[in-house]
Amino acid sequence: MTENTVKKFKVYHSKNWTLNTLLHFDTDGYIPHSNDYELVAVVHGTDLENAFYFTNHIDKEWFDHLNVEVVKESRSTSVGDLVEDEDGQLWFCAGCGWEKVEWADESSVSLRLQWRFWKRLYNKYNDVNAKAKMDRVLETL
Secondary structure, eight states: OOGGGOEEEEEEEESOHHHHHHHHHOOTTOOOOGGGEEEEEEEEESSHHHHHHHTSOSSSOGGGOTTEEESSOOSOOOTTOEEEOTTOOEEEEOSSSEEEEOOOOSSHHHHHHHHHHHHHHHHHHOOHHHHHHHHHHHHHO
16 A cells, blocks of 8 residues: 555444344444444555455454554454544445445434334344334434
8 A cells, every 4th residue: 555545444333233233134224323333443544445354353353453543452343333434424334335324413303213213123123122222212302
């Protein structure tokens, strides 16, 4: 990598693995909430794929890569995790590729969309974690 192509990417992992598991199956309408994520690394790389590669245990522990500023040693980056580029654009690690997303805000529109997402997952999978997320959003409304 030449110096002028290197960018900084912030990598956020979800705090709850169940969230990642649910998001392997259904991401339609998902809006990430900052309370559900924590910053684990700042990666120096050329693109999102570099950020993903350098925060995965492939040929060594990801926190041993020279391209990574470790904030918190954690598991590998996976579906459901987030990467923020230098422009502040947030990217959701999907089952295949990356999807642009924005952090949820506390507006009633955002909260209603979050609630609908969790309710759909709860109805579909009868998952208690989805129900808990749904209830948390309802309390805020």
